[in-house]
Amino acid sequence: MMNYTFWSATILLILITDPIGNIPIFANALQHVPPQRRPRVILREVLIAFILLLTFMFVGESFLRVMNLSELALQIGGGVILFLIALRMVFPPPSTTESELLEEPLIVPLAVPAIAGPSALATVLLLVSQQPERRVEWIGALCVTMLVSAVVLVSAERIQRVIGTRLVTAVERLMGLVLVSVAIEMMLRGIKTFALQLARS
Numbered sequence: 001m002m003n004y005t006f007w008s009a010t011i012l013l014i015l016i017t018d019p020i021g022n023i024p025i026f027a028n029a030l031q032h033v034p035p036q037r038r039p040r041v042i043l044r045e046v047l048i049a050f051i052l053l054l055t056f057m058f059v060g061e062s063f064l065r066v067m068n069l070s071e072l073a074l075q076i077g078g079g080v081i082l083f084l085i086a087l088r089m090v091f092p093p094p095s096t097t098e099s100e101l102l103e104e105p106l107i108v109p110l111a112v113p114a115i116a117g118p119s120a121l122a123t124v125l126l127l128v129s130q131q132p133e134r135r136v137e138w139i140g141a142l143c144v145t146m147l148v149s150a151v152v153l154v155s156a157e158r159i160q161r162v163i164g165t166r167l168v169t170a171v172e173r174l175m176g177l178v179l180v181s182v183a184i185e186m187m188l189r190g191i192k193t194f195a196l197q198l199a200r201s
Helices: 006-017 018-028 038-066 071-090 110-115 118-130 132-154 156-200
Strands: none
Touching: 006 018, 006 038, 006 118, 006 132, 006 156, 018 110, 018 132, 038 110, 038 118, 038 132, 071 132, 071 156, 118 132, 132 156
16 A cells, blocks of 8 residues: 655646646637636636545545445556556657637536546545545645646646746656656555465465
């Protein structure tokens, strides 16, 4: 089992929700939204993502029981998902064509899956299932993460102007490298626990 602190959980959630990497996605999806309305749309989508992730924190244990999943399976599976997400951050796919969204986006694709994607949902589920007694800390970590996402995304155009697109890409790839290490550590701990369980049986 990986023991997270408040700050390590916060950093992990920020890496996974990847606000820097979401800047181009939000810019593309909001290109047909009037500039003065964009901050409100961003804050609404961040709030929707927060509510979804918070809900998973409270129903996580019940979800595991209903689906008959063990914490070990969730840890290894979460590590695999994180690894795949991290690889996409380090080696992004070719840029797609312009978004065909001509109306204001709602929930999809900004709140889900850009912010509250499968990896983020799996991570909050993992945090609560491993240490449910620290749920208040994980809620705090999620609040800080959503605040960081909101600030970065509302300031996206300014950030791109100040530091440039290349530096934004470089920062995202650096975050991806850190997340690769976290994912591998998660998988190794899960495999080690599984091997110990096999040895005892």
